[in-house]
Amino acid sequence: MIPNILLIYVLLECCNGQILSNLFPSFLETTADLEHELAKTPHVVKASTTQSNALTVSRLTVTKPPAKLASILGSLELPSYTNHLSNAQVADEFLATYNSGLKNEDVHFNFEQLVTKYGRDYELHEVITKDGYVLSLYRLLGSRDPVFLMHGLLGSADDFIIAGPEDGLAYLLAQQDYDVWLGNARGNKVSRAHISLSPSDAAFWDFSWHEIGVYDLPTMIDYILENTNKTSLKYVGHSQGTTAFFVMASEKPEYNKKVSLMAALSPVAFMTKVRSPMIRLMAPGTSLLQAVSKSAGQNEFLPDGKLTRLLKKLICGSGMLANIICGNLMFLSYGFDFAQFNISNLPVIFSHMPSGASMKQLVHYGQGLINEDFRHFDYGSMENSERYGTMLAPSYNLENIKTPIWMFCAESDWLADPVDVEILRSKLKNVIDIYKIQNKEFNHIDFVIAKDVAKLVYRMVLKVLSSF
Ligand SMILES: *[C@@H]1O[C@H](CO)[C@@H](O)[C@H](O)[C@H]1NC(C)=O
Numbered sequence: 001m002i003p004n005i006l007l008i009y010v011l012l013e014c015c016n017g018q019i020l021s022n023l024f025p026s027f028l029e030t031t032a033d034l035e036h037e038l039a040k041t042p043h044v045v046k047a048s049t050t051q052s053n054a055l056t057v058s059r060l061t062v063t064k065p066p067a068k069l070a071s072i073l074g075s076l077e078l079p080s081y082t083n084h085l086s087n088a089q090v091a092d093e094f095l096a097t098y099n100s101g102l103k104n105e106d107v108h109f110n111f112e113q114l115v116t117k118y119g120r121d122y123e124l125h126e127v128i129t130k131d132g133y134v135l136s137l138y139r140l141l142g143s144r145d146p147v148f149l150m151h152g153l154l155g156s157a158d159d160f161i162i163a164g165p166e167d168g169l170a171y172l173l174a175q176q177d178y179d180v181w182l183g184n185a186r187g188n189k190v191s192r193a194h195i196s197l198s199p200s201d202a203a204f205w206d207f208s209w210h211e212i213g214v215y216d217l218p219t220m221i222d223y224i225l226e227n228t229n230k231t232s233l234k235y236v237g238h239s240q241g242t243t244a245f246f247v248m249a250s251e252k253p254e255y256n257k258k259v260s261l262m263a264a265l266s267p268v269a270f271m272t273k274v275r276s277p278m279i280r281l282m283a284p285g286t287s288l289l290q291a292v293s294k295s296a297g298q299n300e301f302l303p304d305g306k307l308t309r310l311l312k313k314l315i316c317g318s319g320m321l322a323n324i325i326c327g328n329l330m331f332l333s334y335g336f337d338f339a340q341f342n343i344s345n346l347p348v349i350f351s352h353m354p355s356g357a358s359m360k361q362l363v364h365y366g367q368g369l370i371n372e373d374f375r376h377f378d379y380g381s382m383e384n385s386e387r388y389g390t391m392l393a394p395s396y397n398l399e400n401i402k403t404p405i406w407m408f409c410a411e412s413d414w415l416a417d418p419v420d421v422e423i424l425r426s427k428l429k430n431v432i433d434i435y436k437i438q439n440k441e442f443n444h445i446d447f448v449i450a451k452d453v454a455k456l457v458y459r460m461v462l463k464v465l466s467s468f
């Protein structure tokens with residue numbers, strides 16, 4: 001049964017449901033059934049007991065899906081936040097604060113307008129990768145060493161400024177006069193360009209974070225070094241920004257010496273404990289995903305489907321607040337931490353993320369859940385043999401990584417579970433240390449948007465950067 005849910009999911013994502021009714025007419029009904037069942041079944045069985053503030057009545061729980069859904073999802077245990085915001089006052093306050101945030105003009109400002117508003121000069125550079133993608137690279141000028149910031153899955157350079165002028169990592173670095181460069185991976189909203197392909201071509205989306213690591217990062221790093229006359233830079237990556245770094249440093253070892261230090265915020269390579277339901281759903285039927293992608297092509301990850309609504313209910317429950325929070329794909333994929341929301345800033349955050357990605361990026365992560373390894377993309381044994389000369393997709397050669405690395409990880413991270421971060425550390429020879437965020441509920445997205453991110457994370461990042 002598992003492949004079935006994956007199939008609807010993929011069909012909905014890939015093809016806007018168009019071929020769904022031809023291929024699988026009964027699934028529309030099934031989905032409606034499931035939605036109905038979810039709506040009436042209480043699905044939370046265990047709630048954690050920690051308390052932080054009043055808003056943490058929305059709490060990390062472990063969900064057992066309703067029986068019918070469970071039979072489709074298999075033995076998956078999905079993480080969930082329910083908000084039994086029975087406390088109407090709390091809910092009212094949330095909504096009032098959120099609504100006042102909607103009036104903030106920053107909601108409508110792009111990267112360039114935001115940094116200008118907050119008093120920073122910027123430059124926009126365009127770089128072209130060896131395989132033809134045109135990427136936007138931003139710079140906040142400073143006289144100290146270059147620091148390169150690379151965003152995570154579904155993110156963009158905006159991720160490092162949307163926490164605001166007091167908390168955004170790019171601003172904090174600029175305040176200290178670093179020469180701050182912000183990358184944008186292929187396929188995100190400001191890097192949706194190619195010398196010959198258009199984003200409406202399936203071929204445009206035929207990439208995962210492997211290509212980001214092998215093409216985008218080296219192109220941007222070389223460009224920065226040429227422009228600054230430096231031989232190395234410091235690198236801060238979040239999430240996929242770390243994954244792509246590990247790909248680059250193992251596949252193109254000459255880049256190790258071009259990065260004098262890497263700060264890995266929520267490092268993602270091994271996925272054995274990943275809790276993100278989006279990623280987990282991408283995992284079980286890899287061969288099925290291939291079959292679908294062969295006929296439909298690789299595509300942009302654009303979940304508007306029914307199953308996304310279903311996931312929303314499953315993860316967040318229902319109600320107005322659940323709709324606001326889990327209406328954002330980023331939160332469905334990354335999880336969130338209610339206590340660390342800056343509620344008045346949520347509208348700004350929502351208007352800047354997610355920023356776009358390909359299906360293949362998620363699928364590649366999903367594969368890691370099954371193979372419990374950090375490997376090249378698995379195309380199935382036939383195509384693997386052609387591409388790699390082996391039936392199995394080869395593991396990335398982590399032995400090649402020489403850049404000194406500081407890791408930052410968090411207890412409640414849906415993507416970079418501390419257990420997986422520890423596995424990664426054990427395979428690398430050059431990890432200086434792992435800094436565990438001093439907050440039990442801290443999740444993946446908190447590394448860029450948490451209310452206390454400057455205090456809990458960036459203070460230490462700045463210290464680490466200045467010590468090298
Ligand atoms: C880099 O060095 C070259 C000569 O070595 C010089 O012409 C150029 O102006 C320098 N660029 C910067 C940004 O310092």
Ligand SMILES: *[C@@H]1O[C@H](CO)[C@@H](O)[C@H](O)[C@H]1NC(C)=O
Pocket residue numbers: 101104164166167342343344345346348451
């Ligand atoms: C929350 O966001 C608003 C802007 O939306 C900002 O003015 C305020 O300083 C932020 N609060 C915290 C605690 O970061």
